[in-house]
Amino acid sequence: MSVLVIVDRSPYGSWSGRESMDMALSLAAFDQPVTLLFSGVGVNWLRAGQDPASIFQKAVERNLAAAPIFGIGALLADQQSLEDFGLDASQCVTGVMPVTVEPTLLARFDDVVCL
Amino acid sequence: MSESSVADGAGMASRHAVLHILNKPPGHARTHLCLATLAATDALVLIEDAVLALASGLDTSAAVYALGPDLAARGLAADNGQTGVIVIDYEELVALAAGADKTVSW
Amino acid sequence: MSQTPERNNEGFLEDPWAWSRDVAAVIAGEDGIELTGAHWEIIEFLRSFYRDYQMSPPSNRLFVKAVKETLGDDKGNSIYLMQLFPGTPAKTACRIAGLPRPTNCL
Numbered sequence: 001m002s003v004l005v006i007v008d009r010s011p012y013g014s015w016s017g018r019e020s021m022d023m024a025l026s027l028a029a030f031d032q033p034v035t036l037l038f039s040g041v042g043v044n045w046l047r048a049g050q051d052p053a054s055i056f057q058k059a060v061e062r063n064l065a066a067a068p069i070f071g072i073g074a075l076l077a078d079q080q081s082l083e084d085f086g087l088d089a090s091q092c093v094t095g096v097m098p099v100t101v102e103p104t105l106l107a108r109f110d111d112v113v114c115l
Numbered sequence: 116m117s118e119s120s121v122a123d124g125a126g127m128a129s130r131h132a133v134l135h136i137l138n139k140p141p142g143h144a145r146t147h148l149c150l151a152t153l154a155a156t157d158a159l160v161l162i163e164d165a166v167l168a169l170a171s172g173l174d175t176s177a178a179v180y181a182l183g184p185d186l187a188a189r190g191l192a193a194d195n196g197q198t199g200v201i202v203i204d205y206e207e208l209v210a211l212a213a214g215a216d217k218t219v220s221w
Numbered sequence: 222m223s224q225t226p227e228r229n230n231e232g233f234l235e236d237p238w239a240w241s242r243d244v245a246a247v248i249a250g251e252d253g254i255e256l257t258g259a260h261w262e263i264i265e266f267l268r269s270f271y272r273d274y275q276m277s278p279p280s281n282r283l284f285v286k287a288v289k290e291t292l293g294d295d296k297g298n299s300i301y302l303m304q305l306f307p308g309t310p311a312k313t314a315c316r317i318a319g320l321p322r323p324t325n326c327l
Contacts, residue, residue: 008144022279022325029282040144058275066274069290070283103154106133112219114145 002033004109007042011060028071039078046092131158134215138163141171149221233322240319267318277320284311
């Protein structure tokens with residue numbers, strides 16, 4: 001069973017994105033193939049150089065870098081959203097793969113979750 | 116996966132690859148995401164605020180369903196500028212979801 | 222030397238950067254653990270993990286998984302880690318390594 005977890009909420013402003021991350025990590029913990037897709041404002045999770053120490057939060061970017069170690073298969077990013085927020089893959093955490101969000105994308109997964 | 120069939124509801128199509136259940140209004144980022152991933156062989160179910168899409172217009176070749184009580188609540192009729200929209204009730208929504216290979220709740 | 226930096230009610234350091242090898246030995250002693258080379262290998266792994274990712278492995282399963290990924294199957298298995306760090310290995314090991322409490326021990 002492969003699961004696509006979509007993160008389309010911004011980092012830091014709310015906990016929604018973190019809940020999606022937790023879900024992905026929990027699936028990975030039980031060896032379920034899981035992929036994350038960042039879309040819309042969610043691509044801001046991927047921006048390199050985040051330093052949220054002064055707002056007393058942990059850098060989600062650093063946490064995301066641990067994703068492969070925990071068995072999260074891939075970090076996908078909506079190509080259009082990256083452009084909307086002035087990002088290209090080189091300005092993101094390593095391992096981010098830009099994709100075009102289209103119907104065939106969902107077909108690659110058994111389940112799609114958008115919290 | 117076991118064989119499943121959609122209950123014989125009013126004019127419901129047999130199977131859809133993905134059942135997209137949308138409850139966000141037109142213009143919402145997730146509405147865009149839903150429409151961007153909607154295949155012609157999929158079905159879109161509009162519930163809650165999403166039924167407003169029937170007032171603003173919807174451009175898709177996928178099958179479109181709308182939840183009757185949510186339409187009525189907002190004073191909308193099914194043919195509000197849209198043809199081919201199938202109005203369903205809660206039971207038919209459940210039957211659609213149960214019969215779908217895959218459901219995405221946006 | 223029996224003093225440790227400020228800790229929370231579960232014995233985890235408030236500031237992971239206040240950690241030292243001496244502190245580790247004191248905390249381990251409270252759990253009746255005498256630190257060997259095998260322990261230090263895991264502790265060093267966790268310290269470096271925290272430096273890189275600013276987080277503790279969030280659960281015990283993910284702790285085991287991360288060790289496996291880095292140090293191989295011989296060490297990345299729950300029996301081995303349980304023998305070194307009794308109780309919930311992720312919690313015991315993180316406490317000794319000065320890391321924050323793993324957020325969700327499933």
